[in-house]
Amino acid sequence: MDIIFVSPQYQHDRSRSKTSLSDWSDYWSHSKRVIKAAKVNNADIIVTAFPPLAVCVGIRKKLSFLRIPILAWAFNLGTLQKGIKKTIAKFSLSAVNKFIVPSSAETVTYSHFLARKKDDFVFIRFRKQQIIEFQKKHSSKKYILSMGAANRDYETLVTVAEQTVYPFIIVAPDRCKPKRDIPNNMKWLSFLSLDECHRLYQDAAMSIIPIKNTEIASGQITMIESMMHQTPVLVTDSIGARDYIEDSINGILLEPQSTQDMVEKIKMIWENNTLRMHYEEAGIKYVHEFLSGEAISNDVISVINSILKN
Missing domain, CATH: 3.40.50.2000 (Glycogen Phosphorylase B;)
Structure with missing residues (x-):
């Protein structure tokens, strides 16, 4: 089979809210x-x-x-x-x-x-193309990472940060920021390159993908990138998540807009090194086998x- 590629002559911002x-x-x-x-x-x-x-x-x-x-x-x-x-x-x-x-x-x-x-x-x-830019530091848990702009429920995640002492990093455009003060244990980063985003996985204890509308498929690329970089995935139970994450097998499904459930699941992963390493290994195994x-x-x-x- 001969394949002819007609490559794009443009590069669009993946975080844009609308197609201009x-x-x-x-x-x-x-x-x-x-x-x-x-x-x-x-x-x-x-x-x-x-x-x-x-x-x-x-x-x-x-x-x-x-x-x-x-x-x-x-x-x-x-x-x-x-x-x-x-x-x-x-x-x-x-x-x-x-x-x-x-x-x-x-x-x-x-x-x-x-x-x-x-x-x-x-x-x-x-x-997604396999990306191996560094060796994951299994013992590292400097922060909890959350990325993405599409259909994200950062309101719930900010509330979780307010109720815990864990350090958080959110990477998203400012338009996604809730209209409230961001707690001191959370950093909000914007305008990062793709390479800079990927490198944040190195010291992340886990990747949280909070989804707002559970009937819209979103967050799949972030799920895949997290697993590729051997970072445990916690994602809101939604139609886009269920085809990629088998709960308690290669990741964790969160109850929609539940602060309590998210706090409990974060604590479980943060404080259990063995369990965290299990999800790191299960995630990269899933990528190799199915993606x-x-x-x-x-x-x-x-x-x-x-x-x-x-």
């Missing part, structure tokens, strides 16, 4: 190059990554009457739009043959949203073959 007009302009230009490459090379299939590119490629396919099938990979919507935005999404994405979604619950959610058959949506976990390039690639190839057979 400038971002959409980049995606639109990218989609033009994708369609051109598909035509020139007589492609059998077009595979896009993330929803905005799928939308733009879908529109161009419909306008050009192209018959090449489209597979929308890593299709995860942070918000289910309404009104004209929903109409545009349904129109453009009707040109997509199948969608790969990172949460099993999204196969149902998106089929309803786009008025499509459930079989048009296939659940395949996110995959390797080979495992994910085989699943994607299977979807591609099913499309080409029809």
Whole structure:
């Protein structure tokens, strides 16, 4: 199978709250190059990554009457739009043959949203490149780490910090900060590079991912990165977490918006070195077994073959 990559000529801020007009302009230009490459090379299939590119490629396919099938990979919507935005999404994405979604619950959610058959949506976990930048210091527990901007419940985490003496570091844009004073045992960091974010895992006792709306799949990339860096994961029980974290096996699921439950689980991991090391090892084992390039690639190839057979 020959693969032709049409790489993006842009790099967007992952922490941005919305896709700007400038971002959409980049995606639109990218989609033009994708369609051109598909035509020139007589492609059998077009595979896009993330929803905005799928939308733009879908529109161009419909306008050009192209018959090449489209597979929308890593299709995860942070918000289910309404009104004209929903109409545009349904129109453009009707040109997509199948969608790969990172949460099993999204196969149902998106089929309803786009008025499509459930079989048009296939659940395949996110995959991240293995990053080994340092040796994890198993004895180190300098702070509790929490990262990310999408759908985060930092209000509950700040309350937990106020009720404990543990040191916390939150890495998120200031727009995610609760409208209240941050306690002295918590640092709020913004504008860090990806490399700086990854290095914070070295001395982290655990990674907490508090989710606000449990019916929206979010936080999966942070879960994966935490496990890759051998850092125990504590994440709110939500539709995005259940496909990656098996409670008390490779991580811990937290009761939604429960300060008491989070305090108890944090104390359990912080004070038990043996248990903390268990989750460090279980996390990296899960990454190797289920999120390797080979495992994910085989699943994607299977979807591609099913499309080409029809």
